[in-house]
Amino acid sequence: MPRTGPETVIYDVAVIGAGVVGTAIARTLARYELGCALIDASPDVGTGTSKANTAILHTGFDAKPGSLESRLLARGSVLLRDYAAAAGIPVERTGALLVAWTAGQLAALPGIAQNARKNGYLAVRELGAAALYEREPRLGPGALGALEIPDESVICPWTTPLAFAAEAAGAGARLLLDTKVTGAEHADGPCVLATTRGPVRSRWVVNAAGLGSDVVDRMFGGDGFTIRPRRGELIVFDKFARRLLRSILLPVPAARTKGVLVAPTVYGNVLLGPTAEDVGDRGDVATTAAGLGSLLGAGRRILPELAAEEVTATYAGLRAATEHSDYQIHVDAGRRYACAAGIRSTGLSASLGIAEHVVCGLAEAGLPLRPRAVPPAIPVMPYIGEAGPRPYRDAERIAADPAYGEIACHCERVTRGEIRDALAGPLPPTDLDGLRRRTRALNGRCQGFYCAATVSRLFAEFRGPRHGG
Amino acid sequence: MEVDVLVVGAGPAGLSAAAELRRLGAGRVLVADREAAPGGVPRHSWHTGYGLRDLRRIMTGPAYARALAAAAAAAGARIRPGTTVTGWELGESGAGGAPGPRLALTMTSACGAETVHAAAVLLATGCRERPRAARLVPGDRPAGVMTTGELQQRVYLNGERLAGRALVVGAEHVSFSAMTTLAHAGADVVALVTSSARQQSYAAFRLAAAARWRVPVWTSTAVRRIDARADGAGRGGPGARARLAGVQVADCRTGAARFVQCDWVVFTGDWIPDHELARAAGLDIDPGTRGPAIDAALATSAPGVFAAGNLVHAAETADVAALSGRHAARSIAAALRAARRSAGAGEGAVPDADASAAAGGGPEPGVRIPVRAEPPLLWISPNVIRPAARETLPPRGRFVLRAGEFRRLARLEVRQDGRLLARSRPVRLIPARPVHLGAGWLPRVDPSGGPVSVFAP
Known part of the structure; x- marks a missing residue:
């Protein structure tokens, strides 16, 4: 919970940024006897790049060999697969098909396989x-062949940082949300972070500030990179489109990005995107007519029947790209500072690998790591995927608690019981968007036509009077 | 649970059907509705004008909803609100994904997750407005952007007040309804905007809007972009969702764009049927209405499954939906009677709308000829002809259509394989307003011919 009083404690480690990378680092640190703070300018975890991406758990097959990204992605994706299974994070191993549409792309496949x-x-x-059309009969005409990557998966990007943060908080880490870091003072003693909620003192500082990581890095004397936000617009199609494909359909990568893909989501929708556009404004997550138009054009070619299905949502996210191709991860032992930045578009998949790498780096720089006698338990998160059991279908659960039989959000079949649980949980949502990410409420095809009034009322009811109703 | 007829949806069509089914002796009739109270959209539509064609009196939406629910209950139908029909349990004989002869559906409510078996099912799940995202309106994603359905529930069910300036997207009947709701909620309605060259409601509505609320209709005006407030979070910073700053609109003819400051935007109209259960059952879907394809008896492509109301014509007024429900009830009752007769004769209990027609040795009962609306017509309902039941007239004895363009005097032509079956008297085409076509040409349809097309040349 965000706290309002002045911070008097001295933390061992303060992690700036509660996105998927920051929460993964906090969760990994929480396994040791350390007092940690997790600081974010936003009132909730996972509200930046972490909430608006392609939601794919990459294997790292297409990373640049020998790069840090390649290593941490390979390691992180394995760790996250296991973690997700333990924490109830929805994952579907759909596999991916890298589809070649031109002779040039077809010729590139062996090289990509070698890579x-x-x-x-x-x-x-x-x-x-x-064989490709046998696997994906609804693929548009003209595909020449494909590379199959059987372990590429889709994952819930919202539950993941929530699980990490819940684990860290459960082990005693302090969540300082709605708290923007505005400066850092390094005297002989612990670092004093100036924040919008007063000073925060910590012996070590980890910068996982995503789109703001270069600003934070400069507070620690860095000047090695500048964030160049790259906007990706995406279109979410109606669940009726889910039957159109089995695997993630990847394009053969172009120079700058992985290009436009079509992928199932763990919620049973189909995702089309992303675009890739450099933008100057670090908050500009607006969609554009040109971006959406180009995606629809690409979608029609890849999966023509998509065009007949309704669009459920459109959104844009910003990748925290830099002028460098690889991750910008380093530890400054002198300043007792670690930076985990430039994690363009693979942060979700690599998060636990990055966390392990950063924590090792901190240890080498002198952070004492003593494992807790009882390691923190991996939290079991409410399952919001489509592949597993949902409360509304669970007769026993409804018999024990009728609130799981009262469907409040009809499109996504979210029950009153799940909304109540989210608000009673260890990391309750602070607004309706937070509730969406925890339950899927309001995310369906009606976009609130039927349910917004009811869900808002339940949110206020379960949040209680201390929040002004 | 065992019933004779399961009605899915307790809106005007479902409730009217339930009452009529009971009157016709259809047996156990269960109406399941996922909302907390029966009545459908009229529950939260407080303006008057409801009940004209079906109840022959005029009342507000909530009064109409109560009257229909009371009539269905008094007739002996069981109404279960708070109950979601979540899907079909496909029987072994449900070939091609269609439900089997004894229909089984799954339901969830506070009472539990259960299966209901029915001899016949009426889908009366209604329709909804396309939200902003489905219309692909680009820009930011601030709070304050909604549909009329959300607006009405917030204002009339939650009692919310909406301060500030509001813009209504659309200029059809429901858009004027949204305008009055916004005014009741305390908002200052800036304008109704439509990319059409004219508004599509009654002239009286527009004049009343101009006179009483001083709200103009901006025609030939498109919504280009939604902007969030730059000072808030969401755009320009992380955190909670930003508030709406306004909307960029553009003149469709000149392209000239301008910014309209507002605190609320309501997207109205642009209806789409709620066809989830219909599609889950694998029913044939009409490409025009996007609801299940239905014949004049309102029978779908699956035996025992019928559809009525705004699921098959999104959106007609509530009284028209109610009459459609009554019509479906008569078809279902007849099908159940026929099924009982054939069960008595030792055959299977498959209720089928043309079980009786088939007995007479007419055209093949399974033949379904599609009826297509050709541009600028958007859809026609019903949209299937069954030669085996050509004497069955559609609800209210006529077909209903929608046009995508304004035409002052259009003569609709019905053709099959190029052959002219009928030419209507001149009709006026207005987008979002009903156009009607008589059914006198039905006997002229060639049972072995191709699809029937309706043109507005």
Whole structure:
């Protein structure tokens, strides 16, 4: 919970940024006897790049061999797969097909397969056109072949940082939300972070500030990188589109990005995107007519039947790209400062690998790591995926608690019981968007036509009078 | 649970159907509705004008909703609000994804998750407005952007006040309804905007809007972008969702754009049927209405499954939906009677709208000829002809259509394989307003011919 009084304690480590990378670092630190703070300018965890991305759990098959990203992605994706299974984070191993539409792209596939093997990913396999269309019969005409990456998966990007933060908080980490870091003073003693809620003292500081990480890095004397936000617009299609594909359909990568993909989501929708556009404004997550138009054009070519289905949502996210191609991760032992930045578009998949790497770096720089006698338990999160059991179908659960039979959000079948639980949980949402990310309420095809009034009323009711109703 | 007829949706169509089914002796009739109270959209539509065609009197939406629910209950139908029909349990004989002869559906309510078995099912799940995202309106995603359905529930069910300036997107009947709701809630309505060259409601509504609330209708005006406030969070910083700053609109003819400051934007009209259960059952979907394809008896492509109301014509007024429900009830009652007769004769209890027609040795009962609305017509309902039941007339004895363009005097032509079946008297086409077509041409349809098309040349 955000606190209002002045901070008098001295933390061992303060992590700036409660996105998926910051929460993963906090969660990893929480396994040791350390007093940690997790600071974010936003009132909730995972509200920046972490909430608006393609929601894919990458294997890292297409990373640059030998890069830090390649190593941490390979490690992180394995760790996250296991963690998700334990924490109830929705994951579906759909596999991916990297589809070649031109002779040039087809010729590039063996090189991409070779690259995957260099990254330690050996399960790639080339498919001819016939085998490809057998796998994906609704694919648009003209595909020449594909590379199959069987372990690419889709994951819930919202539950992941919430689980990390809940684990860290459960182990005693302090969540300082709605708290923007405005400066840092390094005297002989602990670092004093100036924040919008007063000073925060900490012996070590980790910068996981995503789109703001270069600003924070400059507070610690860094000048090695500048964030160049790259906007990605995405379109979410109605659940009726889910039957159109089995795997993630990837394009053969172009120079700048992975290009436009079509992917299932763990909520049972289909995602089309992203665009890639450099923007100057670090808050500009607006969609554009040109961006949405180009995505629809690409979607029609890849999966023509998509065009007949309704669009449920459109959104844009900002990748925290820098002028460098690789992650910007370093530890400054002198300043007792670690920076985990420039994590363009693979932060979700690599998060636990990045966290492990950063914590090792801190240890090498002198942070004493004593494992807790009883390691913190991995929290079991409310399951909001479509592949597993949901409360509304669970007769026993409804019999024990009728609130799980009262569907409040009809499109997503979110019950009154789940909304109540989210607000009673360890990290309650502070607004309706937070509730969306915890329950899927309001995320469906009606976008609130039927349910917004009811869900708002339940949110206010379960939040209680201390928040002004 | 075992019933004779399961009605899904307790709006005007479902409630009217339930009452009529009971009157016709259809047996156990259960109406399931996922909302907390029966009545459908009229529950939260406080303006008057409801009940004209079906109840022959005029009342407000909530009074109409109560009257229909009371009539269905008095007739002996069981109404279960707070109950969501979540899907179909496909029987072994449900070939091609269609439900089997004894229909089984799953339901969830506070009472539990259960299965209900029915001899016949009426889908009366209504329609909703396309939200901003489905209309692909770009820009930021601030709070304060909604549909009329959300607006009405916030204002009339939650009692919320909406201060500030509001813009209504659309200029059809429901748009004027949204305007009055906003005014009641305390908002200052700036304008109604439509990309059409003219508004699409009654002239009286527009004149009343101009005179009473001084709200203009901006025609040939498109909404180009939604802007969030830069000072708040969400845009220009992380955190809670930003508030709406305003909307960029553009003149469709000149392209000239301008910014309209407002605190609320309500997207109205642009209806889409709530066809989730219809599609889950694998029913044939009409490409025009996007609801289940239905014949004049309102029978869908699956035996025993019927559809009525705004699921099959999104959106007609509530009284028209109610009459559609009554019509479906008569078809269902007849199908159940026929099924009982054939069950008595030792056959399976498959209720089928043309079980009786088939017995007479006419055209093949399974033949369904599609009826298509050709541009500028958008859809026609009903949209299937069954030669085996050509004597069955559609609800109110006529077809209803929608046009996508204004036409002062259009003569609709009905053709099959190029052959002219009928030409209507001149009709006026106004987008979002009903156009009607008589059914006298039905006997002229060739049972072995191709699809029937309706043109507005």
